[in-house]
Amino acid sequence: MRQLTCVEKGKLEWREVPEPRLAADCEALIRPLAVARCDIDRFLVSGAFPISAPFALGHESVAVVTALGDGVRGLSLGQRVVVSFQVSCGACGRCRAGFSALCEKLPVLSDYGMQPLSGVEYGGMLSDAVRVPFAEAMLQPISAGLEPAALASVSDNVLDGYRTVAPHLAARPGSELLVVSHGTPSIPLYAVQAAIALGSSAVHFASPDRESLALAEKLGARPIETDFSAKPPRTWPIVVDAGVTPAGLGFALRATEPEGVYQSASFYPGPPIPLPLGRMYTLGIRCFFGRCHAAALLPEVLRLIEAGRLRPEAVTTRVVDWEDALDAWPEPAIKLVVRRSQ
Ligand SMILES: [Zn+2]
Numbered sequence: 001m002r003q004l005t006c007v008e009k010g011k012l013e014w015r016e017v018p019e020p021r022l023a024a025d026c027e028a029l030i031r032p033l034a035v036a037r038c039d040i041d042r043f044l045v046s047g048a049f050p051i052s053a054p055f056a057l058g059h060e061s062v063a064v065v066t067a068l069g070d071g072v073r074g075l076s077l078g079q080r081v082v083v084s085f086q087v088s089c090g091a092c093g094r095c096r097a098g099f100s101a102l103c104e105k106l107p108v109l110s111d112y113g114m115q116p117l118s119g120v121e122y123g124g125m126l127s128d129a130v131r132v133p134f135a136e137a138m139l140q141p142i143s144a145g146l147e148p149a150a151l152a153s154v155s156d157n158v159l160d161g162y163r164t165v166a167p168h169l170a171a172r173p174g175s176e177l178l179v180v181s182h183g184t185p186s187i188p189l190y191a192v193q194a195a196i197a198l199g200s201s202a203v204h205f206a207s208p209d210r211e212s213l214a215l216a217e218k219l220g221a222r223p224i225e226t227d228f229s230a231k232p233p234r235t236w237p238i239v240v241d242a243g244v245t246p247a248g249l250g251f252a253l254r255a256t257e258p259e260g261v262y263q264s265a266s267f268y269p270g271p272p273i274p275l276p277l278g279r280m281y282t283l284g285i286r287c288f289f290g291r292c293h294a295a296a297l298l299p300e301v302l303r304l305i306e307a308g309r310l311r312p313e314a315v316t317t318r319v320v321d322w323e324d325a326l327d328a329w330p331e332p333a334i335k336l337v338v339r340r341s342q
């Protein structure tokens with residue numbers, strides 16, 4: 001079968017690789033129909049993390065089930081599913097507690113399409129077939145009427161944006177909220193969408209990037225153009241920090257009101273960044289860090305989408321055919337989706 005493969009830093013190829021096979025009763029095989037490019041994918045290809053061997057690309061997808069182990073319940077052949085980008089068992093203590101990103105059975109960062117992070121090759125979604133080791137935990141069926149390309153990013157970036165706001169708006173219903181975007185913008189834009197869907201009375205979006213600001217405004221946010229060098233214009237009870245720069249992080253912390261919530265959806269590579277811990281202590285800034293838990297969150301995010309309250313396709317800026325994936329994958333776009341018919 002064919003698999004889009006990163007063969008070395010900056011170089012992609014369609015490679016012929018062996019078809020995966022079912023190896024246990026709890027497994028499934030899927031055929032990806034639509035694949036979205038995650039905010040991390042261009043970093044992976046650029047060699048931001050050391051590349052020791054060729055690796056399969058793509059981890060956000062909607063797929064069709066093509067084979068099922070005898071022990072799998074609740075799924076059927078031909079069904080369309082959203083696939084958790086993280087591999088998780090659904091049965092260990094952490095999975096059952098909702099912390100499926102940290103499944104006890106697997107190495108940390110066990111994700112599709114991210115072999116450089118975990119050291120394990122689970123396959124990538126830009127392939128003709130992918131093995132799913134724990135089908136019941138990792139696959140969530142979607143209604144036949146939903147368009148795969150519209151939901152391609154749900155398995156990761158959409159639910160990542162959602163989880164940055166959902167628990168905090170549940171605790172402080174109707175709160176105004178600030179999203180600080182200082183890296184790749186799709187997670188913060190999905191956070192805007194989710195915050196509006198969940199009843200925030202006003203969502204503000206701070207960024208230096210005019211294209212992101214315009215899209216955020218179209219989604220219903222109030223734009224704040226800034227390079228983060230000046231003080232935030234005010235403070236908010238909930239602040240989402242999504243980016244990669246110390247300046248953006250500092251802006252987000254300063255924009256959080258006393259006893260307010262600072263929620264990070266950021267990975268900061270490189271040397272440690274100093275934090276204003278004295279101010280954070282004095283003002284009682286409540287900080288939340290950590291990855292999203294894909295398998296655990298998929299059912300509740302899909303309920304919002306099925307109800308028409310979240311429309312992830314509104315963030316998609318480019319859709320290409322499967323055959324064009326190799327050329328399109330490294331090119332800039334807020335949200336790229338690759339699709340095929342069947
Ligand atoms: Zn991702």
Ligand SMILES: [Zn+2]
Pocket residue numbers: 088089090091092093094095096102103104105
């Ligand atoms: Zn587990």
